[in-house]
């Protein structure tokens with residue numbers, strides 16, 4: 138019986154090993170077929186060029202809000218790392234209400250196309266008693282690497298709806314913790330020791346997502362032709378939705394405006 | 398944990414190979430010792446004893462739920478406080494059986510010792526049907542609990558240093574009175590305020606009362622609450638040191654080791670359900 142199980146394990150391992158190989162082959166073939174042009178075709182949509190772009194800005198209008206000051210007095214180790222007052226970075230705006238840290242992503246139009254997660258890990262760092270980055274985008278089943286760069290103990294506590302909930306303490310100087318999420322979802326993350334520490338890990342099953350920079354700009358690249366619903370999400374302002382139809386090799390610009 | 402997930406994955410593939418297709422599902426049988434749980438029998442018991450708080454859908458929204466603090470467990474998410482398994486993993490049958498048997502101190506969940514063992518096993522079998530997680534995942538292997546080190550002064554001293562280093566004081570307070578600087582900010586996974594354990598009161602813990610239970614709580618965490626797992630932060634020796642120090646904070650504990658009358662004590666510490674509930678609700 139033991140030998141049979143061992144055998145089956147080997148078969149399973151072999152299936153694992155081979156399952157990635159055809160993907161590589163398919164991609165190589167696709168590139169060859171489109172030789173002469175810079176077009177590459179989609180892994181998930183075989184034969185369809187993935188050269189479209191959806192880009193634009195996310196803004197917020199209405200009365201300016203005042204950033205609240207974070208009090209780190211609860212942990213002297215945190216306080217020590219911040220000689221100057223720390224302001225909340227929940228809302229970060231630039232000229233014309235440009236909104237940083239919004240997530241823009243395709244919410245509909247991908248269908249059942251599936252994508253292998255990247256082999257490199259997504260990194261979520263605890264630094265100076267804040268999260269770096271505050272908003273992390275990653276893929277379902279991609280490795281999430283958690284790092285504590287501080288001289289104090291944090292706990293990483295994601296509170297998901299569609300994934301398993303866990304809560305891990307990470308003392309200073311400990312090695313990185315590796316985790317992953319199986320399903321798509323924007324997951325709030327907190328540190329219970331330091332109540333001001335708030336962040337989000339946005340998990341997608343596809344690569345079409347972006348987080349706005351300080352100018353509120355985003356870009357979704359290599360999008361195949363099709364009809365899509367695009368959403369812009371912000372932790373304080375909620376979700377805005379737009380539809381977009383993309384022809385082959387087309388670049389479209391969208392603007393999302395949140396109202397305060 | 399990663400390893401166990403990988404194993405679950407392999408098991409799934411094996412199931413596919415053997416069954417020749419179809420989604421991977423795990424047999425949802427429930428076993429405690431020599432007893433096998435029967436969900437259909439458990440359903441009858443659930444409708445009689447549990448539905449008032451946990452609700453017909455097992456989502457913790459029974460008709461009594463609005464009056465209850467802490468709120469009844471939502472079984473649909475498959476997240477449970479008292480486990481022998483790592484944080485993020487499903488509990489074992491034994492873990493659920495112990496929760497039903499023991500009840501939860503300082504809550505409306507009583508000990509269900511008045512039910513027979515078979516009835517409690519049947520209840521566990523039915524409760525597992527509320528969450529698809531039990532069909533999709535296998536429970537991970539329990540966190541090992543190595544034999545306890547000597548509870549001497551040196552161990553207590555090392556434990557006291559760990560209490561500082563691991564920021565236990567941030568919630569539980571410098572003297573373990575549950576009054577740390579972050580204590581007032583704590584909420585559970587549904588946003589309800591949840592107080593940290595006050596060691597000075599000396600009541601038993603949510604998930605047992607022996608030193609082994611306390612060791613397990615440190616290493617598994619109480620999922621769904623702010624209490625994290627220290628499995629990646631403490632060595633087993635350190636965890637025992639912390640256990641020995643935490644015991645010294647229980648200044649009002651009547652006895653520091655479980656005794657023969659433990660089960661009786663469980664009953665007296667658990668709050669009753671039913672008529673008494675209204676009296677409690679009036680407090681708010």
Ligand SMILES: [Cu+2]
Nearest residue numbers: 291292328331
């Ligand atoms: Cu922290």
